[in-house]
Amino acid sequence: MLHPILDINNFNVVLAVISTYVLLFGFISLKIKQRWYLGEALPAFLAGVAFGPAAARFLKVSQWAGDDSDGDHDITYDLARLVIGIQLVKVGYQLPRKYLKERFKEMTICLLPLTAIGWLATSGCIMLMIPRISFLSALIIGSCVACTDPILSQAIAKGPFADNYVRRPLREFISSEAGGNDGFGFPFLLLAVALLRYAEAPDNTASLEDFDLARGIPDSLGTADIGRFGGGVTRALRHWAIEGVLYMMVLGSGYGALIGFISRKLLNLASKRRWIDNECFALMPVAVGLFIVGTCGCFGSDETLACFVAGNALNWDGLYHAELQARHDAFNSTLETLLNFGICMYLGAVMPWDQFHMPDTTGITVWRLIVLGFLILLFRRMPAILLGYRFMPKVCRNWREALFMGYFGPIGVGAIAYAEYARRLFPAPGKSDREINDLTAAISPGMILVFVFHREQMDVLMFPSCLLVGSIFDHRPRPVRPRAQRFIQAVQGTVYLRPPGGSRPPVGERATPEQQYNRTRATLNNREQPLFPLTGRGSANATILPRRYRGNTKTE
Structure with a gap:
């Protein structure tokens, strides 16, 4: 007699859980966004926690990679790359035509000196709250959170609150700076990594043959040559200039510009000759993002910067975005929402709760991480923007707009990708000297918790912050004139x-x-x-x- 075959495997359970959440969220999505003033990130993250190993145990992430001990980190890294690549192309083509050329001065000021100031300030906060890591280790962790999430920045760049209370030049620049910031974190990360890896091993490091307890407890046993290359600062700077600047930044931006230029020309040709239909026309940014993430991953260049530059090049003449609006495209926004659901639920399920309290190893405790989140919120962007806004008068007219721009700098999926990328540049935890071991133990839980904190404060505090900004700016909507009304019609x-x-x-x-x-x-x-x-x-x-x-x- 035949019986029904029950196949309760991970794939079926994941599909059922994610689809259930999307359906339930979709039924009350308008109420959540306009009544409770929550976005998509926080509810999805809480759902991931509820369905994950910490609660219901429907999402068993540890079993997805099989017997691979590093499988969770590989899945996290690849999923973050996928999401951020597609989203950066979307942010790039939504900017006005030739925007990077028109705002080249402001973008250079914001991405180089101001980001460097924020990087150093963030590293100081991390070193203050995580006492057992060194200064170079704090610089590495600080570079991971130096990037700004472009999708969360869209919350104040678009929508009714932005239309009523934030000037258009400031909104556009916040979107552009957030997109470029995701790629410009690599020079800071690779500089700190090079200085640490090319430094000599600590003096208090001994091999197993030379170990003598009478001399004291060494930093590490048998790992004096693992994780260190030697050569000093000169060799580290040479390696950083070649790999971090030329190979990652210059090659990545050039590659993205080339792909975007070719895509735009082919789209012009296909559209003029009516070779392309509406569906494939709207699918082009997703295809460009996936292609760049895959190819840049093969030869190891900066895929985040390449995706953002490719999006700008795709809409360099302003035609592509205008044509998408004419065709009432909703595919890219729908796909973006689905990706946000997936990545946030995954992060909630993979959250390493047991690593948030390690006072005996790295000195990390829960209260230190919470205080660290508030310190990063205060000192990561606001002091630097307040110092440099006078050099960007076309974007920030006064200190109040600079304060607004400095406050809204959320940490997003890019920080997760940077943290997982940095882990790959060092030996496995426990396989090197104490300085590197403390870094590899601290970088993952600290990054994810800070990421969650900033996601939550952006979602929960968005509405009162917009009201506060409106009262500070005293900015009110301008009435629609007859000419504008005729144009709208x-x-x-x-x-x-x-x-x-x-x-x-x-x-x-x-x-x-x-x-x-x-x-x-x-x-x-x-x-x-x-x-x-x-x-x-x-x-x-x-x-x-x-x-x-x-x-x-x-x-x-």
């Missing part, structure tokens, strides 16, 4: 304005579906002035609507 299809190179149809006529499809809707907040002038008839430089992929229209 044109964008929504009420009237059809003349596209570049076309004849003027009767104003006031409702656009046909074909006319609506064949024109681009410009990015426009309903409470702000339009980005493109409505007048200037006869002027070659005054366009009414942005150019799109048309067979009879030249692309820039």
Whole structure:
């Protein structure tokens, strides 16, 4: 007699748990976001904790990698790379056309000197609260949290609160700086790693043959040559300049620009000749992100910076983003939401609760990590931005906007990827001298808990912070003028304005579906002035609507 076959394996359980959460969250998602003022990250993380090994034990992450002891770290690293790569391409193409060229000075100031100041301040806080790690170890951990999460930054770059209380130049720069910051953490990380790995082993290190208890307890036994290369500062700086600057940064940014440029040209060609359909057109950023993550992972360059630069190059002429808006694309936003659900639930399930209290090894305790989170919130960005905002008058007009920009710098998935990448550069925990062993033991739990703390404060404190910013800035929505109202009606299809190179149809006529499809809707907040002038008839430089992929229209 045949019986039903029960197959309760990890794959089936994971699918059931994730889909159940997505369904339950989706039914009340509007209430969660607009009534309780929570985002997607914190509820998903709490669901991962509830379904993970700490509670219900449905998500048994330790069994996913089989017998591999480092399988959990490999899954975490690869999943973080996947999520951050796709999201950085999305952030890149959503910026205005040629934005990096127009804001090159401000981006350079923010990504180099100001990020370096924040890196040193964060490292000082880490060294203060984790007493048993060295200064170089604190620099390594500090470089992991130097990056800013671009997706969480979108919470204040878009939406009704941003439209009402934050100026457009500041919102755009926060998005751009968050995207570039994820890639510019590698030079700081590799500099600290090179200084530590090329330093000599501690004097109090002995091999098993030379061990003598009468001389005292050494830092490590039998590992005097594991984890250290020697050569001093000169050799470390030479290695950092070649690998950290040239190979990681220059090659990564150049590779991303090349991939984005080729993708844009091929999209122009395919769109003009009508070779590409709507689905594949919207899928292009995901494909570019996956391609760059895979290829950069093969030859070991900076994939995060490459993805961000590729997104900018893909929309360098402003056509791609405008065309996605014209086609009412919702695929990329939906995929981004699903990725956020997955990574946050996974982090909740893989949380190493037993490593948050290690007073005998690294000196880490729960209260020290909590205080460390508050210190990083205060000193990681705000002092540096307040010092340098005067050099960026086009972005930050006064100290209040600088304070706002410094406060909203959330730590996200990039910190997890950096922490797991740094672990790969050192021997396994317990296989080197005490300085490196303390670093490898401290870097994983500290990074994840600080990550969770910043996720929570960004989600929970978003609404009151926006209200506070509104009262500080005294910024109110500007009324919509008649010209802007006419433009909004044109964008929504009420009237059809003349596209570049076309004849003027009767104003006031409702656009046909074909006319609506064949024109681009410009990015426009309903409470702000339009980005493109409505007048200037006869002027070659005054366009009414942005150019799109048309067979009879030249692309820039």
